[in-house]
Amino acid sequence: MTETAVFHAFLAGLVSACSLPLGTLTLLFWRPSNKAIALLIAFGAGALLAALTIDLVVPALDNGEYQLLAAGCICGSLLYLGLNDIINNRGGFLRKTATTFTYFERQSEKKFSRLVHSFRRMPVFQLIPDHEAHLLGTISRRQEYPGGAQLYRKGDTPANLYIVENGQVELLDPRQNMEPFLTLGPGDSFSRMAFITGLPNATAARTKGTTSVWIIEKESFSSILDETPVLRKQLAEFLSASPEIKRYLVQRHGMSPEESDRWIHAAATAVNGSGHLVCASSPQADRQQQAEDALRHASRFPVLEQLPPDLVKAVAGFMHHYRYDKGEVIYRNSEYADRLYLVTCGTVALIDPSDDSPDPHILTPGSIFGALSMLTGAHHAAAAVAQEDVGLWVIRRKDFDILVRTHQELAVRLERFLTTQTVRNYLEQRQHFHADIATQWTRKALEQLSRGNRPLPATEEMNAEIREHKNAPMAIWLGILLDGIPESLVIGALMVTSPMISLSLLAGLFLSNYPEALSSSAGMRQQGMSLWHVLLMWSSLMLMTGIGAALGNLMFNGAPPHLFAFTKGIAAGAMLTVIAETMLPEAYLKGGSITGLTTLLGFLGAILAGEAAW
Template sequence: MFQSIWVNALIAGIISAFSMPLGSLTALVWTPKKRILAFLMAFGAGALLAALVIDLVGSTREKGHLLELVIGSILGSLFFIFVNQTVNNAGGFLRKPSTTLAHLTEQERCRFTQSSSRLKRIGLFQGLSHALRKQIAQVLLVGNYPQETILYRQGDPSESLYIVKQGKVGLLDPQTNLTALKTIEVNEIFGHLAFLTGSPHQTMAVVKENCQLEILHRSDFEELLEVSPELLKRTEQTLQQENIKDYLYQRHRLSLEQIKDWVTLSLRMLQEQRKIESAVKIVQKKTDFLNLARRIRRFPVFSYLPQEDLENIADRLVYRERSGGHVFFQPGDFSDRLYIIAHGEVEIVYPSHLQKAPLVLTSADSFGELSFVTGAFHTVTAIAKTDVGVWTFRKQDFGEMLQQSTHLEKGVKQFLEQPKLKDYLETRQQFESTKAAEWVEQALNSMNAGQLIPSATRMASMMSEHKDVPMAIWLGLLMDGIPEALTIGAHIITNPVSPSLLAGLFISNYPEALSSSEGMRQQGFSIPRILMMWTSIMIITGILAAVGSLVFADVPESIISLLESMAAGAMLTVISETMLPEAYAKGGSIV
């Protein structure tokens, strides 16, 4: 009898998981549209949910094991969440879009909690109420920056203040040939003196160690001033402190009389308009830019923007005049800004293709746009052919605007999907075709998740942070199948495995494998490797079902009900945490 039970469990386990390699094979020849895949996933989730209710919850309830049902469901859910989090932290969240989405959401929740706690240790925000710190934490943007990234230079507009979450930032002093002025470490703030005085930066900020920054933009700060008398009062007190006056006197050479007048004017503007008056003006030529913005070539995203967004961008631009012969950048330079020509000519030289004639750009042309968006190093030289006037748009400001403007986001997504960007990564940055496509996909996914566009040149190192990603992904996929295997093993002892349970498991596994296989292909997994992973999981599912039937053979029915309830709780968590969110993200109301 025992032999027939474990053999039946083995066969039932393999049948329930056979749709996994079947789904991966389907992915090789068919890439379904998102709404079709969403329908399949929602259908599979519904089938599995029905099977759980009828065959597990229903049978347990009929036996009168309600306490086991409640306790088991909760324990199964909690256990799945714990193991899932452990595997995800090792890179297993990459196994499918739904787990990636859930992982990013959880990271964002933790970030918010940590940010609120971090603010109370920073001078400007010390003593503020918990409710206000929560409001500030909600508007903080997060950016990850590699070593040697230039966050701002002398003369750049100060539209943001920065808090170091991880890593280190070095401040360099242009007044002493860029000698080190200070090192900013975790939980310290910088850029705030320029931010609070509305004046251009007078130092240069360079990332010393790969760092993560939290960023408070001026527009968000001013919106908080509108609704928070507490923050307004703290800002007024800060503007009257001696360190603000010393900064304007020593760095901007303002006289004591000018500083006094500025403080008086700023306090009045704070009361009347909830805005800080700029102590030192920056040349921006906003009107000229706005007249030109919708005609900018080579980076056409500005043509998508409403007037309000264009004005916000104009507020962040810096205008500079350069003499003929000025070198804007050379191959190997880090791309931290986009250039837009107001007048004059700029020549683009291709050092690696000297036989190629230089490209001459004129008014309304942008340059450096491909390396600017991808975060790659420059591969060409840009030289002023004549005296020129250019606007510069910093990468930092671009990232912040991208998270604030849906119109800019839409335009950039269309730019990312253009063939010329993929061709640039392949021909100029020496990316393999699959890696170039993978970066574009990652960039779009990051934007959809509200994150900054990842640097193309850091993509390999980002992946290497999780060296055991293939194993973590395999463990994650296996983990999703363990509850159903044990369910079959435990269930078959007291009842034959019903067709409805097998059908529910089979149907739910198919779209999950179909979706995950496509995601694994985008992660660079080979087709044989994907098929081998799913096949091995199918076999292990059968083995686990057989083992479960042997281990639980002499166990009391109440324990069987508890085990079935634990499996039901785990599978219900899989449905609600991964299957349905992914289906909704792909197909919306079709779920």
């Protein structure tokens, strides 16, 4: 009799979980929209809520076991949360959009706290109140760079303020053959003097290994000075009292002591009065016209070709001119891309290591290059070398983002370009991205454009967290197994007292598992996992659910009533936490306000199924 009950529990577990591989197989003939997935998840969550109410909560209340049930629910919820957090930190967060979103939100909060702490290490920010420090944090953006990436070069302007989050940065001295003179680690800031004075960077900065930094742009910093009176006062005092400023102006930019004193006085007065930073120099007047003339003849990048006069003027205002000597490397293959280039004189050779041709591709005046790498925030797929003395106009990624946010026509041109096959081919063939990741980047980029206030996503940022979790597939599998353990145990436990499992519970579990598998499978496919790999994972979980139900039946056969009630509480608490932590957030994230009504329909549907069975 016991063997028969165990076998029946095993079959019931398989039936409740057979919707897991079915959800994956659905992707072979149907790619559901986010709205459709949301409807299915919400319906399944409602059905599972009804099943828990009918089959676990109501019987416990009828038997006067509320205290045991409540204690079990709390223990089950805490146990699930603890294990779930461990698994998520090892890559299990990738199993669903909602868990991925929540994980990144929490990670962002932690990083934001570390950033605010780093502010306190800079003299000019030490005494500012918390709300001003947090305002500084909101204008800071995080960027990850590979090893050997140039954060800035000598002559770059306007300078940003940088804070190292992780990794190391080397500062290079152009007067000493670009040899490193200082290595910075987490929490250290750099480029402060160029940032405050508005002068071009006098040094260069290069990452030493994979490094992430926080960046504050001068324009964004100036925009908040009116809202930060303490910061403004601190900045004015720093300008007036710090010998570091005067030393920088004299030694790095050749100002006379008198000139530096005059500028420092004017800058401190401006900060105190109008609340803005005064630049120590201004660009040459004729550079604007030269940039406009070059831009009118630009080619090889449709977004900037044949621009109307007003847009030519706006874009030219963000262009910077550089010169490279014959044979000088402009950028190396696999170097992080943060700017596009427009040739004005001379020729540039593009050397592609994957190209079998011995002859490099030669770019002549008017040619734009590096644009696709800059847009996607990826690495250059080829190296660029000055074939002869070369003049280049440069647009940096951060400036391009500003232009796109402030000029609708440029945003429309970019949106049109991002939907072309050129971009997709570049990501898949040149950057070797999985097709789903390429699609994911394009969708996110278009979404950011539609919002109008965010920079384009960088592929390096999207992949950074995923690269950190080398054992993510196993963590995903464990995470989904964790979601299914409570349901399998409760099936086995309930079949100790009844040879037949409740139809409402079986339907609730089946209906909740199907959209879970459908949604998670789509997410894992986007992470580059093959369909058959995902199907194998779900099939093994179906088998594990059956085994878990059989073990539950064996474990609780002959168990005292109070232990039985407590165990049902653990299962109910864990499953309710799954619904609240993953299912409903996932449904709302994908479907919006329709989630509430659909959850209600699932709840009523499961009750109707249970009533029909009775």
